[in-house]
Amino acid sequence: xxxxxxxxxxxxxxxLHRKDLPGRPDIVFASKRKAIxxxxxxxxxxxxxxxxxxxxxxxxxxxxxxxxxxRDAKNVAELEAKGWxxxxxxxxxxxxxxxxWLKLKDFMES
Numbered sequence: 085x086x087x088x089x090x091x092x093x094x095x096x097x098x099x100l101h102r103k104d105l106p107g108r109p110d111i112v113f114a115s116k117r118k119a120i121x122x123x124x125x126x127x128x129x130x131x132x133x134x135x136x137x138x139x140x141x142x143x144x145x146x147x148x149x150x151x152x153x154x155r156d157a158k159n160v161a162e163l164e165a166k167g168w169x170x171x172x173x174x175x176x177x178x179x180x181x182x183x184x185w186l187k188l189k190d191f192m193e194s
Contacts, residue, residue, distance in 0.1 A: 086178045086181070086184070087110075087111065087120065087122055087173055087178070087184070087188065088100075088111065090181065090184065090185050090188060091111065091188060091192075094185070094189075096113070096192060098111045098112060098113050099111075099112045099113075099114060100112070102114075105119065105163065105168075106158070106159040106162035106163055106166075107121065107155075107156070107159030107160070107162075107163070109121055109163070109170070110122045113192075116169075116192070117167055117168045117169065118168065118169045118170075118171070118191065118192065119163055119168050119169070119170050119171070120170075120171045120172075120173060120188075120191070121156070121159075121160075121170065121171070121172045121173070122172075122173045122175075122178075123156070123172055123173070123174055123175065124175045125174055125175045125176050126149075126175075127149070127152060128149075128152055128153065128156055128174075129149040129150070129152060129153045130174050130175070130176065132174070132176045133176070134175055134176050135176075137149065156172075160172070169191070169194070171187075171188075171191045173187070173188075
């Protein structure tokens with residue numbers, strides 16, 4: 085919601101979760117052929133404090149998170165092969181609105 089509110093407040097209009105695109109990106113700008121994924125650090129295996137694996141049941145969590153990361157990479161590669169530009173926003177980036185907005189602005193203007 086934070087990303088969507090920032091984009092909307094700056095005049096950007098978008099579609100959500102387009103089912104016809106690989107990975108169903110969270111935010112899609114079809115005319116610009118740009119897609120944004122907003123990933124939870126834990127579920128998508130980000131290298132930050134929020135992305136650390138739990139200490140128990142590693143035999144379950146390690147392959148689960150690895151499969152999520154592989155699927156994410158595949159989806160991004162498929163989108164890029166179709167001529168789309170892709171941005172991944174991580175959960176840990178959401179609290180800093182100013183830095184987040186600069187990242188979004190750079191992506192949208194590139």
